[in-house]
Amino acid sequence: MQVPVIDLEKAESDLSVLEPLDRACRDHGFFLLRNHGMDEAIERMWQAAEQFFSEPAEVKRQVLRTEDIPLGYYDRELTKRKRDLKEVFDYMQPRADGSDVNQWPEGNQAFFNALIGFFDSATTVAGRTLNLVYRAITGDAVNLSTLPQGAGRTSTVRLNYYPVNDPLGEAEREEVADLGDMALHHHTDPGVLTLLLQDMTGGLQTLSKEDGWIDVPPEEGTIVVNLGDSLQVWTNDVYRAAVHRVLPMKGTGRYSTPYFYNPTSDAILEPMPQLNSDAPRYETFTWREYIKGRVDDNYTDLGEDDIQIDRYRKAG
Numbered sequence: 001m002q003v004p005v006i007d008l009e010k011a012e013s014d015l016s017v018l019e020p021l022d023r024a025c026r027d028h029g030f031f032l033l034r035n036h037g038m039d040e041a042i043e044r045m046w047q048a049a050e051q052f053f054s055e056p057a058e059v060k061r062q063v064l065r066t067e068d069i070p071l072g073y074y075d076r077e078l079t080k081r082k083r084d085l086k087e088v089f090d091y092m093q094p095r096a097d098g099s100d101v102n103q104w105p106e107g108n109q110a111f112f113n114a115l116i117g118f119f120d121s122a123t124t125v126a127g128r129t130l131n132l133v134y135r136a137i138t139g140d141a142v143n144l145s146t147l148p149q150g151a152g153r154t155s156t157v158r159l160n161y162y163p164v165n166d167p168l169g170e171a172e173r174e175e176v177a178d179l180g181d182m183a184l185h186h187h188t189d190p191g192v193l194t195l196l197l198q199d200m201t202g203g204l205q206t207l208s209k210e211d212g213w214i215d216v217p218p219e220e221g222t223i224v225v226n227l228g229d230s231l232q233v234w235t236n237d238v239y240r241a242a243v244h245r246v247l248p249m250k251g252t253g254r255y256s257t258p259y260f261y262n263p264t265s266d267a268i269l270e271p272m273p274q275l276n277s278d279a280p281r282y283e284t285f286t287w288r289e290y291i292k293g294r295v296d297d298n299y300t301d302l303g304e305d306d307i308q309i310d311r312y313r314k315a316g
Contacts, residue, residue, distance in 0.1 A: 002208065003032060003206075004021060004023075005031070005033075005219065005222060006021050006132070007035045008035050008132070015139060015140070018135060018136040021132070021136045022136040025136065025137070025227060025239040025240065026238065026240065027209050028207060028209065028240060028243075029227035029239065029240040029243075030226045032225070033195075033222060033223040036125050036223050038125055038223065041118045041122075042197055044114040044117060045115060046197075046199075048115055049089075049161070049257060052089060052111060053087060053255075057075075057167070059105070060075075061073060062105065065103075069101050070090065071090045071092060071101055071156075072090065072103035073088070074088050074089075074090070075087045075088075076177075079185040079187050079306075080180070080186065080306070081177065082179070083176060083180065084180070084183060084184045084185060085163065085166065085183045085249075086160055086161065086162045086246075087167055089159040090158050090159075091115060091156065092153075092155070092156050093116075093123075093155070094116065115157065115159075119152070123261075125223070126150060126193065127150065129193060129195070129225055130149065130261065133193065133231070133239070137235060137238060137275055138275065147275070148192075148234060148264075148272065149264070150191070150193075150264070151263070151264045153264075153265070154262040154265050154287075155259065157257065158258050158260070159257050160254075160256045160257065160258070161255055162254040162256075164251065164252065164253055166179060182245050182248065183203065183246040183248050185245055186207070186244065187243070187244070188229050188241040188244075189229065189241070189242070190230065190290060190294045191228040191230055191261055191291075192227075192261045192263055193225055193226065193227050193228055194225065194226050194227075194260050195259040196225070196256060196258045197258075198218050198256040199218065200218045201253070202218055203246050204256075205244060205245055206242050206243065207242075207244070209240075216244070226242035227240060227241050227242050228242075229290075230287065233282050234271065234272045235275045235276055236271035236272075236280060236281055236282070237276075238275065262287070263287040268284060269282070269286065269287055269309075270284040280314065281314055283312045283313075283314060290309075293306065294307055
């Protein structure tokens with residue numbers, strides 16, 4: 001299969017299962033995960049997402065993202081300087097230290113409980129999945145505790161709804177960028193890896209080195225995993241951050257929910273010699289500076305494409 005299906009529990013005890021995962025990570029950066037143990041949390045999350053996006057626009061916009069608050073609802077996000085045909089709701093792990101910038105719909109405790117339960121389950125599975133990826137590239141030759149990990153504290157979840165028609169009214173469209181020709185334009189995720197739940201509608205594609213654009217087909221009971229920019233840097237280009245896009249919807253909308261497993265807030269992004277001993281292809285940079293550039297650009301058009309890891313690639 002171009003996008004292999006990996007049994008998480010079996011793969012953790014049997015390295016031979018990881019060969020197709022290794023091939024996929026070198027070619028396009030996608031695989032599917034089965035036997036992950038998240039079914040109940042996923043079902044509650046889907047119910048919460050469908051309920052939220054079915055609300056009138058004025059209700060959803062009570063938790064509208066702003067330039068200063070990057071979490072909450074948004075319906076005019078940009079990718080590659082083009083407006084995507086989608087609505088989103090972003091959130092993080094709640095914090096009690098006064099730094100929490102989550103925006104939650106008032107009076108909806110069930111929504112909050114479902115999304116926090118999903119977040120906690122995804123954090124656990126993401127850590128297990130990253131260790132699986134590390135073992136695919138190194139076997140058992142490297143102590144996993146010496147390798148960089150992600151963190152729930154810096155990770156985020158996004159509820160996506162891709163409608164058939166533009167969610168903005170005619171007057172609003174005159175004030176924002178025009179829609180592009182994709183529901184979501186091609187991009188890579190900035191973090192370590194992404195756990196993606198998608199419904200059975202289809203439309204997700206990834207760019208294969210060998211075959212060009214290929215479908216990432218929905219399959220019941222699986223989580224889609226794609227690699228991010230940080231992991232590509234850490235592996236010194238051995239594994240590929242997945243270039244992916246979503247085709248426009250025809251006839252019915254599409255729901256998806258990515259959990260973005262991100263590096264720790266103080267993480268350094270540079271090739272790890274345990275993962276590849278070739279000469280480093282990247283300069284050293286920080287996760288904090290990198291994610292700021294990505295977040296700023298998808299809120300408004302800054303006049304250039306969003307920041308990419310190629311900015312830090314060494315000459316030659």
